[in-house]
Each structure stands twice: as C-alpha cells, then as structure tokens.
Amino acid sequence: MTQPAQMAQPAQTMPTAPMNPAESGTTMGAAATAAASAVGAGGHKTRRIVAAILVVVLVLVAGTATFLGMRGMLPWQSVPVPSLDQLAGKQGATVDSLTADQVEQELRSEGFQTTRSQQYSGKSAGAFLAFSNVSEGQQLRHGGLIDIVESLGPGVPSGTVGTQAADSKQTLAGMNVPVTYRAVVTSVPGSSFSSAGTDSGSTGTDAGSTDPSAATPGTVVAxxxxxxxxVTDTDKGITVAVATQSDTGIPVDYYGQDPDAVEADLESRGYTVTRKAKFGTKANVGKVVASDPALGTAAAAGTSVTLYYGVDSQTVATDRDKALASSDPARAIYANTMKAAGLYCKTDGSGCITLTQACPDSDYCFLTSSQLDPDSNYGYPIGLDPCYIAQGTCMGDLKATGAGTDKAASWDDSPLLFGDTGTFELVSSRQIAYGYCGTDGDWKYWKRETMSGGDSWQVCVNGQVQDYHSLADGQNADTVDDPGYQMDDAWYVYVPVGADIKAVEDMGYFDTDAMSQAASQGEPDSDTPYLIARDPSLYTDQQRRQYKHDVFPDLASVDMTTNVNPSIAFLGNHARYAVKPAPSAQSAYYLVENPTDPNNLASFPQIPDDQIGDPSVPDSKSSDQQQADQAAAERQTAFEAIAGTYNYQFPYFTFTSEIPSGVGGADCGTTTLTLNSDGSYSESFTVYSQPCDPGANYTGTITDIQKVDDQTYDVTFSGPSDASVKSAISQGQKGQVWLTGRKVTEAPVCTADQWNQMEAGQGNLTCNQVSDITDDSGLLEKTVLVPDVSDLNKDLTGPNYFYVYLRQ
Structure with missing residues (x-):
C-alpha cells in the first residue's frame, strides 16, 4: 500500500516548461506517478549521498582553483615572464651559458607556449640570445606565447648587402670573428652609371639589393x-666589399646595365672589350652580371675586359645544336657549361657549392666543384662532365670504360640536355670512369690498367689492388676484377631561369618518396638559376658503397658488360638509383648573383678602419700601399698554387748514371719536399739502402717567387746556410714549378726508339722522357718541381740530367 506521505511530494519533481492547459490533467497525473516511483523507501539516503557528492565536487573545484590561482595559472590571471637568472638557476647554468633548448624547457614547464627565431651572433650555434616579443618580468596570461631567439653562430645577416658600411660595423663586429673591409670601384657622382642600381631580382639568398642607391659610395655591395x-672559417672571418668612388677602373655599378652601353663606356675610356654569356637571374637576362677583371677592380686603361651578360634556359638548346655541328662537339659542349660558374647557396644557410673553371691548357677548360678534392691519381681538379661527354664516352662497354651500361651509348639516355627541358646534368667524371677498390675511401681505377712498359697490370681482388704478376696460381685476370660502386658527392641537375623542371620530374628522374617530401617544402624560385645536388646521405650504406661481388657473387659467370653502376643516375641506366632530394625551395642551391664574387673579395685593397663608411675617400689606401697589398696578394696566390707534398722522382727527364749521392739519388733513399702555402718548405730524407749518406731533414723558406705564366713559377729557396748541412736543395738554389697542364717545351718528348737506344747504351738523349706524366700532346698530367733551373739550359747532347719532384 502506498504511504500517504509519499503521495504528498509532487513538488520535488524537476521544473518544466509551462504546460498547455488542455494537457494539464494527464500531465500532472503522470508527473505524480513518476515522482512516486522515483522516491521510495530509501529516498532520504539517496538525497544525502547526492548532497555529499556535491560538497566534495565543490571542495575539489575550490581547491584546484586556489592551487591554480596561487600559481597564476587561471586563464584570466597574468603571471610574470621569468628572469634569466631564474631560468639559469633552475638549469644549474649561468645566464651567458644558457642554450635555447634549456630556456624552452623551463618556459614550457611553467605553462608558457614557445616559438623560436634564429639569427647570427658571436655566440655558438644553439645559444640563447634573447626574447623577441617580451621582456623579463612582463605580465603575460597563462599559456602566453614567448619567442626565443636562438644563435646560429657567426654569419652575415641577411640584408647586409645594400646597407651603409658604417651601419654594418657594430653588427658584424659582434660576430667575434675578424672583419675586413675592401674597396671596390664605383662611378663618380654625375657619371652615366652613378645612379645605376643593383637590382638583381631574386637571388634565392637575398644576396643582392633592389635599392637603387646600392652602388653609391659607402654602400656594401658584397x-x-x-x-x-x-661563417665557415672563423680565422678568415668576414670580408665586406664597399663601393668607393673613382674615375678609373671597372665600376661595380655596371652591374645590371645594358651591355651595349657598358661596352661603349669602357671603350671610350681606353679598354678593350669582349663579351661572354653567363646564366643569370630573370631580372638580369640580357644585362651585365660580371666582368673579368672583376667589377669594382681598379684596372688601368688599356686592359682587356670580358663582359658577362645574363642568359636563361633558351641558350641551352641553341648552344647544344651549335656544338653538335662543330668540328669538336665534346669540347664545345664542355665550353658551354662555363656559363654555370658561380656560387650557389641554400636559403637557410645550411651550405654552399662553388662551381669554378679549371683550364689544364689554354684550349681546354671545364667546370669543377668545391665538393670535389683534386684527383688522388693525378693531382689536378676533377671535372664535371655534361651529358654529352658522359653518354658518348663513359656509358659504353664496361670493359672498355670502367663504368658500364646495359646498352650502347645514346643521347636519348639523357633527355635533359638533349630534350627540350632547358636543364642539363653536371656529373663528377670520376663517378663515371672510376670504381672503388680498397677500404681507405680513395677512388682508384678498378679496371686493369697497363702500367710502365705494358707488362705490369693492376687488378682489384676482393677490395685490394694487386699487381697482375702477384695473382695466385690458377687465378684468371679476366675474372678477378672486383669493382666497387661508390656514390660521389657531385651529381647535379642544373636549372636555368625558364627551364622546365616539372618535365624532368615527370620522367621519373627523382625518387618517388623524395618527391612526396618536396611537395610540402614549396616550389623552387624559378626566377633564379639553381642546382639540385644529389645527397649521398639520403641513401643507405649499401647503396652508397658496395662491391660487385656482393651483388654478383659468381663473377666468372657474369657478363661484365651488363652489370651497371647504380650510382650513375642517367635515365638510360636501368639499374640507376633515382636522385634524392627532389626539387624544392629547401633543397635548391641558388645562384648568388652579386656585383662582385664573394669568393674573390680578398683581391681588393683593404680599407683602414678610420675610413670605413666615408664615401668621400676616393682611394682606401695610398697608391704605394695598394701596390704593396696587391703584390702581397699575388705572392700569397702563388704560394697556394704550388703548395703540396712533392716526392723525388727518377727518372722522368733526360739523365745519365751520374746521380747526386744523399739527396734522393738511386740506391740510397728518397726525399720528400713539402711546400707550404705560407712560403715555408721542409725536406725529409728517407734512407732505404745502406751504406748511404743519410742526407738531412731541413726546414727553410722560399725567398722569392715569380709567376712566369699561368703554369710556371720561378722559385728561389733559402737552403741551409751551413755548408756542412747536406740538403737536396742548396742555399739560394733556383727552381721552377710546372703546374698540371703545362706544355713541356724544354726538349721534345722522347720516342720509344730513342729511349730504347739510350737504355741500350747507344747514345745520349736529346729529348725528355716525360711520357709517364704527360698526355699524348705533351701536357703535364701532374705538377712537378724542377729544383735546379740551370739544368734546363744544359746542352742535352752531353751527359746531363735533371731530376724532378712530383706533387702527390
């Protein structure tokens, strides 16, 4: 039976919206029934539990609010930005030693949000510099955003070019590296070029300026x-080129101007002018982008000047077709690549690549890269081959070329240069022609190679170079070749302005995963020439370096002509590894197009500290001092050109059996001569046979050096002043250094018959036996030091000799 007391509690139901009077009777009855069902015999107990829960919740909320409020963590509360002393104390560090990572860790632990910006400074990379948007103690709401400024280490801040030199001094001085200011010539006010701008358009690295007064006196131009x-060399530091007005020389404000007008101006002032093309930014196509001597040089009237004007991708096909129609297509296409010479950098400051011209002889030049060391086999720069050379010469029969392909060479293998994309490849020659043999990382020819006399062969056996005659019994030289495949640093796709890089992507040239990653990194700046450089670090260890026997264990049964090097990424190679990274704003190395080449600023005269930023100073130094600086720079350049380790070699040149004892002669030992870039030198004599005069270990200086021509330097050695000191080089001895590419003209190169007659004792030589270190036309393939010039003038019909040191 329902208790009356329970029936009398309809007021405890939840409030509702006003009822329709027509529905009130049935609704009230239903409500009463529901209330009676909800409240039973345990109703009082239920209410007490609900009340208790509410009390606990209120206490927890109040406690949490109190806790958060005491710490300033409620959304409507403000808290102070911690002081640097507080942050350093919590990290157990000093304020000066705080890193950006440490500051970020502490701020986040206190509830702040953080972002980072970066800038160059005199502190090491990663160091904390400042807050960019708040100050210590400033009140911020909980969860407020604080931007942390992180140091990138020393460098040149973006936007330095185009500013006044005087304004840059304090900022650059704060980098804690040497800063040198150099004067470059600009036109005097009122001349036809004095108001010329240096609008380089987009350089990809903000290396130019669009300020029309950028070449005015006192302005930083490079x-x-x-x-x-x-800064990558903290000893060398930073060099700043400053425009300095002059009425002589090649003004830096020719940059970006019409070549016709510039040529007319130069000729009117007594200079001889020729023109050459060079890849340039979109803004400078058809305009002056460089010169030789360099823009800004105080060259005297009468000097021959080469003007370089900007071109885009349209010239690629035009030059290619002309080259193919020429008598020497290979050399013509090599010459065309010279247009790509320059400095290329990433926009984030993570790296640069310099492409420079190398000329082993006056008729033959090629590009080389700062990523490539000199050839360890020959000592001269490693070239960058365009597709024509690579496909026509190095993608043929494996046994013939050492590279290998699955089919005959064809220009169709590279639709970049020989298609209509406007792009082309620049490829390390050693990637194509060399293999890897050994464990020391040196590139060596892996294929059998005829050595002296044609009877001494080298082969690669299980990663070791062995002499053919040392092979174990039963080994067949035709089956022991065990080449390694090593991925070289230099494999570039060059993209001039106007080129169709999308077409190259559609060909499958780049790795699929790399393409997906590049899609989120933005498109490259198409208004600036750029390189896409293959990055070996993006490949596995096995892809970067592997031996053929690891891939083809049974070499004896394998057709060597069908095994290809997968690191050769031409599209005609069926085993190729697709190129990584793919083109993007982050992966591109952009041409740094400046009025003056950043790599050559040391050749300009230095500006005294008290004259920096004074545009009224026509010359930064006195004429005598400028000449002295120039002579010192030329002397330093000469020392750097001949620097290296030289080993005594005998015989390479005309000789008899009269060999000086104890100075590197036969049957005694060998002398190693080290020429240093500061002009010092040292001798080290190693005895390998007894009894012998031990010679001497001696250190001296090159007291004089003179450039005879581009491949020849006269040098004078100090030598030991004590006559009792035995030395390969005597006091005051004069010698010559002959650089790679020099034509040996001191005597004709010996024929095989002449040499055989001499060995048979049938007469003295009237020629030079230099074939081992020259090519077929007599050009040196290695740099040599001839330590006694007097030998060069001897009558070669008599019993004479002269010995040389060979640079390693």
Missing amino acids: TYPADGQP
Whole structure:
C-alpha cells in the first residue's frame, strides 16, 4: 500500500516548461506517478549521498582553483615572464651559458607556449640570445606565447648587402670573428652609371639589393660569406666589399646595365672589350652580371675586359645544336657549361657549392666543384662532365670504360640536355670512369690498367689492388676484377631561369618518396638559376658503397658488360638509383648573383678602419700601399698554387748514371719536399739502402717567387746556410714549378726508339722522357718541381740530367 506521505511530494519533481492547459490533467497525473516511483523507501539516503557528492565536487573545484590561482595559472590571471637568472638557476647554468633548448624547457614547464627565431651572433650555434616579443618580468596570461631567439653562430645577416658600411660595423663586429673591409670601384657622382642600381631580382639568398642607391659610395655591395650565409672559417672571418668612388677602373655599378652601353663606356675610356654569356637571374637576362677583371677592380686603361651578360634556359638548346655541328662537339659542349660558374647557396644557410673553371691548357677548360678534392691519381681538379661527354664516352662497354651500361651509348639516355627541358646534368667524371677498390675511401681505377712498359697490370681482388704478376696460381685476370660502386658527392641537375623542371620530374628522374617530401617544402624560385645536388646521405650504406661481388657473387659467370653502376643516375641506366632530394625551395642551391664574387673579395685593397663608411675617400689606401697589398696578394696566390707534398722522382727527364749521392739519388733513399702555402718548405730524407749518406731533414723558406705564366713559377729557396748541412736543395738554389697542364717545351718528348737506344747504351738523349706524366700532346698530367733551373739550359747532347719532384 502506498504511504500517504509519499503521495504528498509532487513538488520535488524537476521544473518544466509551462504546460498547455488542455494537457494539464494527464500531465500532472503522470508527473505524480513518476515522482512516486522515483522516491521510495530509501529516498532520504539517496538525497544525502547526492548532497555529499556535491560538497566534495565543490571542495575539489575550490581547491584546484586556489592551487591554480596561487600559481597564476587561471586563464584570466597574468603571471610574470621569468628572469634569466631564474631560468639559469633552475638549469644549474649561468645566464651567458644558457642554450635555447634549456630556456624552452623551463618556459614550457611553467605553462608558457614557445616559438623560436634564429639569427647570427658571436655566440655558438644553439645559444640563447634573447626574447623577441617580451621582456623579463612582463605580465603575460597563462599559456602566453614567448619567442626565443636562438644563435646560429657567426654569419652575415641577411640584408647586409645594400646597407651603409658604417651601419654594418657594430653588427658584424659582434660576430667575434675578424672583419675586413675592401674597396671596390664605383662611378663618380654625375657619371652615366652613378645612379645605376643593383637590382638583381631574386637571388634565392637575398644576396643582392633592389635599392637603387646600392652602388653609391659607402654602400656594401658584397660580402664573404655571401649575404645570409654562416661563417665557415672563423680565422678568415668576414670580408665586406664597399663601393668607393673613382674615375678609373671597372665600376661595380655596371652591374645590371645594358651591355651595349657598358661596352661603349669602357671603350671610350681606353679598354678593350669582349663579351661572354653567363646564366643569370630573370631580372638580369640580357644585362651585365660580371666582368673579368672583376667589377669594382681598379684596372688601368688599356686592359682587356670580358663582359658577362645574363642568359636563361633558351641558350641551352641553341648552344647544344651549335656544338653538335662543330668540328669538336665534346669540347664545345664542355665550353658551354662555363656559363654555370658561380656560387650557389641554400636559403637557410645550411651550405654552399662553388662551381669554378679549371683550364689544364689554354684550349681546354671545364667546370669543377668545391665538393670535389683534386684527383688522388693525378693531382689536378676533377671535372664535371655534361651529358654529352658522359653518354658518348663513359656509358659504353664496361670493359672498355670502367663504368658500364646495359646498352650502347645514346643521347636519348639523357633527355635533359638533349630534350627540350632547358636543364642539363653536371656529373663528377670520376663517378663515371672510376670504381672503388680498397677500404681507405680513395677512388682508384678498378679496371686493369697497363702500367710502365705494358707488362705490369693492376687488378682489384676482393677490395685490394694487386699487381697482375702477384695473382695466385690458377687465378684468371679476366675474372678477378672486383669493382666497387661508390656514390660521389657531385651529381647535379642544373636549372636555368625558364627551364622546365616539372618535365624532368615527370620522367621519373627523382625518387618517388623524395618527391612526396618536396611537395610540402614549396616550389623552387624559378626566377633564379639553381642546382639540385644529389645527397649521398639520403641513401643507405649499401647503396652508397658496395662491391660487385656482393651483388654478383659468381663473377666468372657474369657478363661484365651488363652489370651497371647504380650510382650513375642517367635515365638510360636501368639499374640507376633515382636522385634524392627532389626539387624544392629547401633543397635548391641558388645562384648568388652579386656585383662582385664573394669568393674573390680578398683581391681588393683593404680599407683602414678610420675610413670605413666615408664615401668621400676616393682611394682606401695610398697608391704605394695598394701596390704593396696587391703584390702581397699575388705572392700569397702563388704560394697556394704550388703548395703540396712533392716526392723525388727518377727518372722522368733526360739523365745519365751520374746521380747526386744523399739527396734522393738511386740506391740510397728518397726525399720528400713539402711546400707550404705560407712560403715555408721542409725536406725529409728517407734512407732505404745502406751504406748511404743519410742526407738531412731541413726546414727553410722560399725567398722569392715569380709567376712566369699561368703554369710556371720561378722559385728561389733559402737552403741551409751551413755548408756542412747536406740538403737536396742548396742555399739560394733556383727552381721552377710546372703546374698540371703545362706544355713541356724544354726538349721534345722522347720516342720509344730513342729511349730504347739510350737504355741500350747507344747514345745520349736529346729529348725528355716525360711520357709517364704527360698526355699524348705533351701536357703535364701532374705538377712537378724542377729544383735546379740551370739544368734546363744544359746542352742535352752531353751527359746531363735533371731530376724532378712530383706533387702527390
């Protein structure tokens, strides 16, 4: 039976919206029934539990609010930005030693949100510099955003080019590296070019300026490192080129001007002018982008000047077709690649690549890269081959070329240069022609190679170079070749302005995963020439270096002509590894197009500290001092050109059996001569046979050096002043250094018959036996030191000799 007391409690139901009077009777009855069902015999107990829960919740909320409020963590509360002393104390560090990571860790632990910005400074990379948007103690709401400024280490801040030199001094001085200011010539006010701008358009690295007064006196026109790039040599530091007015020389404000007008101006002032093309930014196509001597040089009237004007991708096909129609297509296409010479940098400052011209002889030049060391086999720069050379010469029969392909060479293998994309490849020659043999990382020819006399062969056996005659019994030289495949650093796709890189992507040239990653990194700046450089670090260890026997264990049964090097990425190679990374704003190395080459600023005269920023100073130094600086720079350049380790070699040149004892002669030992870039030298004599005069270990200086021509330097050695000291080089001895590519003209190169007659004792030589270190036309393939010039003038019909040191 329902208790009356329970029936009398309809007021405890939840409030509702006003009822329709027509529905009130039935609704009230239903409500009463529901209330009676909800409240039973345990109703009082239920209410007490609900009340208790509410009390607990209120207490927890109040406690949490109190806790958060005491710490300033409620959304409507403000809290102070911690002081640097507080942050350093919590990290057990000093304020000066705080890193950006440490500051970020502490701020986040206190509830702040953080972002980072970066800038160059005199502190090491990763160091904390400042807050960019708040100050210590400033009140911020909980969860407020604080931007942390992180140091990138020393570098040239973006936007330095185009500013006044005087304004840059304090900022650059704060980098804690040497800063040198150099004067470059600009036109005097009122001349036809004095108001010329240096609008380089987009350089990809903000290395130019669009300020029309950028070449006015006192303005920074170039820097080394390039604008926006880090300092990589803290001893060399930063060099700043400053426009200095002059009425002589090649004004830097020719940059970006019409070549016709510039040529007319130069000729009117007594200079001889020729023109050459060079890849340039979109803004400078058809305009002056460089010169030789360099823009800004105080060259005297009468000097021959080469003007370089900007071109785009349209010239690629035009030059290619002309080259193919020429008598020497290979050399013509090599010459065409010279247009790509220059400095290329990433926008984030993470790296630069320099493409420079190398000329082993006056008729033959090629590009080389700062990523490539000199050839360990020959000592001269490693070239960058365009597709024509690579496909026509190095993608043929494996046994013939050492590279290998699955089919005959064809220009169709590279639709970049020989298609209509406007792009082309620049490829390390050693990637194509060399293999890897050994464990020391040196590139060596892996294929059998005829050595002296044609009877001494080298082969690669299980990663070791062995002499053919040392092979174990039963080994067949035709089956022991065990080449290694090593991925070289230099494999570039060159993309001039106007080129169709999308077409190259559609060909499958780049790795699929790399393409997906590049899609989120933005498109490259198509208004600036750029390189896409293959990055070996993006490949596995096995892809970067592997031996053929690891891939083809049974070499004896394998057709060597069908085994291809997968690191050769031409599209005609069926085993190729697709190129990584793919083109993007982050992966591109952009041309740094400056009025003056950042790599060559040291050749300009230095500006005294008290004259920096004074545009009224026509010359930064006195004429005598400038000449002295120039002579010192030329002397330093000469020392750097001949520097290296030289080993005594005998015989390479005309000789008899009269060999000087104890100075590197036969049957005694060998002398190693080290020429240093500061002009010092040292001798080290190693005895390998007894009894012998031990010679001497001696250190001296090159007291004089003179450039005879581009491949020849006269040198004078100090030698030991004590006559009792035995030395390969005597006091005051004069010698010559002959650089790679020099034509040996001191005597004709010996024929095989002449040499055989001499060995048979049938007469003295009237020629030079230099074939081992020259090519077929008599050009040196290695740099040599001839330590006694007097030998060069001897009558070669008599019993004479002269010995040389060979640079390693």
